[in-house]
Amino acid sequence: MTEQRIGIIDIGSNSIRLVIYERTANGAHRVIDGSKRAARLSEQIDENGNIPAHAVHELSDTLNHFRLICAHHQAGHIRAAATAAIRNAGNRKQVLQQIESETSLRVELLSGEEEAGYGFLGMINSMDVKDGFLIDIGGGSTEVSLFRDRSLVHSVSFPFGSVSATRRFGSKGILENADLRELEAYIQETAAREPWIGQSPGLPLIGVGGTVRAFGKIHQAQLKYSFSSSHNYPIPGQDVDRMFEQLRMLPLNKRRQVAGLSKDRVDIIVPGIAILRTLFKLMQATHYVVCGSGLRDGLFYATRFPDRPRLDNVLSYSVNNLAALHPELPRQHVSQVNRTALLLFDQLRQKHPFPERARLWIDTASTLFRIGTSIDYNDYKKHTFYLMVNSHIYGLSHRETLLCSAIASYKNKGRVKQLVSAYKPLLDETDAATIGMLGTLLQLSIALDRSETQAIGRLETELTESKLLLRAVRAEGSLAVERQEVNSLAAEFKKVWGLTPVLLLPDYR
CATH class of the missing domain: 3.30.420.40 (ATPase, nucleotide binding domain)
Known part of the structure; x- marks a missing residue:
């Protein structure tokens, strides 16, 4: 076994x-x-x-x-x-x-409390969020939880779900005005027994389970959303109200034609969303967020890591897990590039004020930039972009996933313009500039270990008015390959940063 x-x-x-x-x-x-x-x-x-x-x-x-x-x-x-x-x-x-x-x-x-706990574990191990409400609308029950500082504070399981609510209040999925009022009153009356639900206004409502995922797909289809994942997808409250009324007015035969809605949810989607929006209003939540992970993921983590099922750092675990799925990567080279990229970033951010999370972006990109070689080395940057965009890199927003993927696969400004055009409005011209700067920084980091021998044992950096001096304090060999690569990158790097990178050997100190 x-x-x-x-x-x-x-x-x-x-x-x-x-x-x-x-x-x-x-x-x-x-x-x-x-x-x-x-x-x-x-x-x-x-x-x-x-x-x-x-x-x-x-x-x-x-x-x-x-x-x-x-x-x-x-x-x-x-x-x-x-x-x-x-x-x-x-x-x-x-x-x-x-x-x-x-x-x-x-x-x-599972008891209702256990179900809520496993659902929370699945969610918190796939999202970088500190505080919020969590809701899981199942067929026969709805679990609601409040978490603070990534820890569960309250949870409850209510005895209503999308299937049971459809059976009791909605005739074959059609929710008339009187039925809707009766369902909302029932939810409000039941939720009133848990006063904590209304005592933490201003938090996001994160949804797991089929009802929320289905609604997220419908919303993305209506917007012709350019990113293929519904995990970590935010939805404004007014959009849910508007689309709820649109769906409620449609007869079942028309509802079957709604893009993004699977056929097995046609009759239960409206009562399910009715539950969702009623609790949203009671919580006074700010917006909805779709989560693609849930109970099954929580059961997995609890089974695989029974002593410490909750991850300390979602993004770090996810990035390292994705890298480990590609065993052909040159590990020592990737580690060297990652260390160099972070060193250069910390030096260069003195010259350019990046967003607060930009260090996470270059860390992610410099850890995953070679995963595309598992498909084909000759065009690995294209494959790296595809793999990163279509893998679950938990802890990043959709925009951040695109940013990291573009940085990791950076070729030139022209390619970045194509990406920004393909993924509007998620990316804009400001993002294009960020991708160019961090992409060239990553390319310089790769050049400094082009021989993939980790010949530079220790690197020191210094900024002058016009140069980025890179001193190889400890080095083995002539570094001829690395110097040649740095020199070939120098013109492009100067265009982006206004600095010419110069690699100095120990003898030049």
């Missing part, structure tokens, strides 16, 4: 999902497979509050299918967890026994 691969199964009220995580030989983690099956367990609960045996048998069939996928990948451990639909069933004990009898899987029945 191998522990290098873990299968996580989330038995939700609306769907059942499998994700298989792998730990590579280099210690990196990645998702290698996944599957989703519609369940609608909340809809199948009978008048006595029980889940009928035939529905449990269908669930077992899905779980056995997932077990086969895990076996195919030689997953050494499978962790299956169930949430509101089974938790709220009157016959939950018999349901769990039937599942174990038919699948040999022992399913954890």
